[in-house]
Amino acid sequence: MQNDKWKTEYPLPENLTELSSQAFELAAAQATLENLASVFFPTSLANGRNPLFDTQKSQEQSELDLPGVEAIYRTLVEQIPAVVFMAVLDKGIGEAYVSPQIEELLGFSQAEWLNDPVRWYHQIHPDDKDRWSGDAARLFLSGDSLRSVYRVMARDGHAVSFHCEAKMVRRDDGRPWFIHGVAFDISDLKRAEEAQQKSEEMLRGLFEFAPDTIVVVNQQGKIARANTQVETMFGYTRTELIGETIETLLPERFRGRHIDDRSTYIAEPHTRPMGAGLKLYGRRKNGSEFPVDIMLSPMKWDDGGMVIAVIRDITRRSQAEESLSDYADRLKFLSRRLMEVQETERRNIARELHDEIGQALTGLKLTLEMGARLPADGARASLEQAQVLVNELMARARRLSLDLRPAMLDDLGLVPTLLWHIEHYTAQTRVRVHFRHSGLETRRFSAEVETAAYRIVQEALTNVARHARVVEATVRLWTHEALLSIQVEDCGSGFDSEAALASSDTSGLAGMRERAVLLGGQLTVESAPGDGTRLTAELSIADSPVANSGEILREEQPG
Amino acid sequence: MTVENTITVVLADDHQVVRQGLKALLEAEPDLKVVGEAGDGLQAIRWVELLSPRILVLDLMMPGLNGLDVVRQLKKGVPHTQVVILSMYANEAYVLEALSNGASAYVLKDSSSADLVHAVREAAAGRRYLSPPLSDRAIEVYQEKARAATLDRYETLTARERAVLHLAAEGHTNAEVATRLGISARTAETHRSNLMHKLDLHTQAELIRYALRRGIVQMED
Ligand SMILES: Nc1ncnc2c1ncn2[C@@H]1O[C@H](COP(=O)(O)OP(=O)(O)OP(=O)(O)O)[C@@H](O)[C@H]1O
Ligand SMILES: [Mg+2]
Numbered sequence: 001m002q003n004d005k006w007k008t009e010y011p012l013p014e015n016l017t018e019l020s021s022q023a024f025e026l027a028a029a030q031a032t033l034e035n036l037a038s039v040f041f042p043t044s045l046a047n048g049r050n051p052l053f054d055t056q057k058s059q060e061q062s063e064l065d066l067p068g069v070e071a072i073y074r075t076l077v078e079q080i081p082a083v084v085f086m087a088v089l090d091k092g093i094g095e096a097y098v099s100p101q102i103e104e105l106l107g108f109s110q111a112e113w114l115n116d117p118v119r120w121y122h123q124i125h126p127d128d129k130d131r132w133s134g135d136a137a138r139l140f141l142s143g144d145s146l147r148s149v150y151r152v153m154a155r156d157g158h159a160v161s162f163h164c165e166a167k168m169v170r171r172d173d174g175r176p177w178f179i180h181g182v183a184f185d186i187s188d189l190k191r192a193e194e195a196q197q198k199s200e201e202m203l204r205g206l207f208e209f210a211p212d213t214i215v216v217v218n219q220q221g222k223i224a225r226a227n228t229q230v231e232t233m234f235g236y237t238r239t240e241l242i243g244e245t246i247e248t249l250l251p252e253r254f255r256g257r258h259i260d261d262r263s264t265y266i267a268e269p270h271t272r273p274m275g276a277g278l279k280l281y282g283r284r285k286n287g288s289e290f291p292v293d294i295m296l297s298p299m300k301w302d303d304g305g306m307v308i309a310v311i312r313d314i315t316r317r318s319q320a321e322e323s324l325s326d327y328a329d330r331l332k333f334l335s336r337r338l339m340e341v342q343e344t345e346r347r348n349i350a351r352e353l354h355d356e357i358g359q360a361l362t363g364l365k366l367t368l369e370m371g372a373r374l375p376a377d378g379a380r381a382s383l384e385q386a387q388v389l390v391n392e393l394m395a396r397a398r399r400l401s402l403d404l405r406p407a408m409l410d411d412l413g414l415v416p417t418l419l420w421h422i423e424h425y426t427a428q429t430r431v432r433v434h435f436r437h438s439g440l441e442t443r444r445f446s447a448e449v450e451t452a453a454y455r456i457v458q459e460a461l462t463n464v465a466r467h468a469r470v471v472e473a474t475v476r477l478w479t480h481e482a483l484l485s486i487q488v489e490d491c492g493s494g495f496d497s498e499a500a501l502a503s504s505d506t507s508g509l510a511g512m513r514e515r516a517v518l519l520g521g522q523l524t525v526e527s528a529p530g531d532g533t534r535l536t537a538e539l540s541i542a543d544s545p546v547a548n549s550g551e552i553l554r555e556e557q558p559g
Numbered sequence: 560m561t562v563e564n565t566i567t568v569v570l571a572d573d574h575q576v577v578r579q580g581l582k583a584l585l586e587a588e589p590d591l592k593v594v595g596e597a598g599d600g601l602q603a604i605r606w607v608e609l610l611s612p613r614i615l616v617l618d619l620m621m622p623g624l625n626g627l628d629v630v631r632q633l634k635k636g637v638p639h640t641q642v643v644i645l646s647m648y649a650n651e652a653y654v655l656e657a658l659s660n661g662a663s664a665y666v667l668k669d670s671s672s673a674d675l676v677h678a679v680r681e682a683a684a685g686r687r688y689l690s691p692p693l694s695d696r697a698i699e700v701y702q703e704k705a706r707a708a709t710l711d712r713y714e715t716l717t718a719r720e721r722a723v724l725h726l727a728a729e730g731h732t733n734a735e736v737a738t739r740l741g742i743s744a745r746t747a748e749t750h751r752s753n754l755m756h757k758l759d760l761h762t763q764a765e766l767i768r769y770a771l772r773r774g775i776v777q778m779e780d
Contacts, residue, residue: 408648476714478712480756
């Protein structure tokens with residue numbers, strides 16, 4: 001490098017000996033430039049000559065005894081990308097040199113610097129002045145070379161950082177002769193350093209305050225660094241973890257395998273999520289486990305390759321996913337059941353139409369045909385028989401339609417329909433039902449709410465008849481604020497309601513719950529084996545529109 | 560038989576076969592004359608307003624505006640026309656609804672044809688008629704059954720809520736209730752607010768008054 005070349009090609013005068021002058025010691029004790037200057041530049045000789053490059057070749061030059069250096073060094077000195085300076089110590093304040101590059105850097109011309117030999121001192125950044133004074137004192141006293149960075153103010157007021165290297169040269173008799181040195185503009189370097197520092201701070205911030213645990217692991221699988229998150233997430237302090245193997249953070253059953261996987265990864269490191277498709281778990285200090293996501297990336301570190309592992313606690317996400325998939329399962333089950341139920345219902349209707357109504361119609365047809373062939377008085381008997389058949393047919397058709405869906409629910413609402421249903425239920429099952437209600441005598445709700453309420457009572461009563469082994473049950477309906485509550489109670493055999501609701505073998509309870517939930521409500525089942533059953537469904541009727549056009553018409557009527 | 564004594568009838572039923580049957584049946588009577596036939600509720604209203612018949616024989620179950628809707632509409636505009644409801648359902652709720660909306664007669668579809676003719680004449684004479692086995696008495700019984708406010712809200716409380724009500728009425732704090740029942744104070748608090756909500760009670764004073772009235776707790780002497 002040119003700089004280094006300059007150093008070697010600029011041989012220092014020989015016979016540098018220790019400086020022992022009283023004056024220097026005194027000056028050093030006070031260590032200010034002014035003091036030093038008064039020592040070094042005692043007289044203002046201001047002859048304007050430069051001891052190195054004096055072109056006048058005066059007599060004094062021979063006195064300086066600098067044999068022919070001028071020609072050799074001038075070009076060099078004026079071309080290197082640095083400022084070369086020199087001050088003669090025994091010639092007074094005027095004997096100084098500074099290379100012309102100074103102008104470009106600080107805005108003062110070479111002449112300005114030469115004319116004012118202490119300008120440079122004034123231009124040193126105020127905060128750096130004391131340090132400079134101390135350094136200079138050491139230079140003068142011990143003869144050690146000076147090597148330091150100072151900020152110097154340019155003409156326009158901005159600071160330029162210089163890295164200075166200076167040496168003192170003595171005469172043969174030991175008297176300080178001159179100092180010379182070189183100053184490099186390192187402002188760019190400085191700025192880069194600052195920027196680097198900032199980015200390092202930012203990185204450290206990112207590292208420390210990331211919401212995830214970040215662990216840096218070395219080639220041997222030992223934890224080299226970890227951020228604070230590791231403490232909250234895993235319950236270890238950082239000091240406990242540094243130096244431990246990364247497997248410390250894994251459940252024991254995964255550790256063996258992980259050591260193998262780790263070596264594979266080190267052999268061919270690349271950025272990737274860990275254990276793609278696998279469920280990963282972290283292990284806290286207290287032994288508890290939690291689901292995690294891990295991202296790995298290789299990194300160059302001081303002493304070889306490292307691996308950064310970013311560990312995220314996904315407990316919440318897993319729970320959400322689980323409940324979502326639970327819900328999806330339930331939905332799948334219910335829709336399958338729904339299709340089955342629909343199919344069964346269709347089969348029943350088909351059978352009913354074929355067996356019951358079809359047979360009756362055939363009978364009717366035959367009776368009428370026979371009647372047509374008979375003489376008038378004989379035909380009468382046939383017609384009467386046909387009439388009986390027709391009445392039967394009508395009753396069947398009516399029952400079939402009601403079983404599918406009572407039109408009454410739309411026409412008249414919940415209370416009449418439930419009364420009708422209960423009457424039939426009791427007739428069929430011999431289970432007496434006490435029906436109590438309040439707040440809905442003439443009130444209508446949306447079709448969804450009325451249907452749900454009706455189906456819930458129907459299903460619950462069917463369960464009572466099928467499972468409870470009782471002769472009595474109570475149905476209660478009431479409204480309170482924005483809720484319609486439906487309660488079906490029996491004092492029968494009871495059952496393990498938690499287990500029944502969780503099981504997916506049946507659809508009755510699950511269907512009731514789904515209906516309630518769909519309408520912004522819930523289903524509560526209080527039951528225990530031998531302890532009867534009380535089932536309560538709550539449906540939201542907050543914005544329940546009226547059920548049918550009839551109601552709207554009725555509302556239009558005045559009074 | 561003079562024209563003045565003739566009872567004019569509009570028939571409304573969505574099945575043509577049924578309409579034909581009914582028409583044949585009614586026109587077999589010398590004093591009855593079918594002046595219009597409608598296939599749905601709206602048409603029925605239009606015919607009635609246009610023809611002002613003495614009687615509208617109206618099927619309860621029709622698509623669009625059903626029989627009940629039609630009666631409600633007509634009673635506003637055409638009070639002169641009496642409505643005879645024809646229905647599959649021997650259900651008091653329907654009868655009650657039809658009558659209270661202004662129908663004069665309720666005839667079951669599977670009752671005899673003589674029954675319908677009778678109903679039309681009765682209605683034309685300004686009297687009420689119900690096909691057997693329907694009766695005013697049966698309707699009263701139904702009304703009694705359907706009456707609201709037969710629900711005792713106390714019954715809707717869970718066993719736990721009843722226990723909490725009892726203790727709270729005796730003046731125990733939530734914490735005391737909790738210790739007695741071996742539950743957390745928070746749960747006790749929830750039970751208490753739920754039961755007050757169910758019983759529509761808002762203050763401790765109301766709660767005590769309720770408990771006294773119901774004999775859940777006795778006045779201390
Ligand atoms: N009122 C009751 N008394 C006693 N046990 C009941 C009662 N209601 C439900 N159970 C029990 O809960 C189980 C689940 O009821 P659920 O209605 O879901 O199914 P199911 O009635 O057996 O079949 P389906 O799917 O046809 O309704 C029943 O099998 C029965 O053991
Ligand atoms: Mg069931």
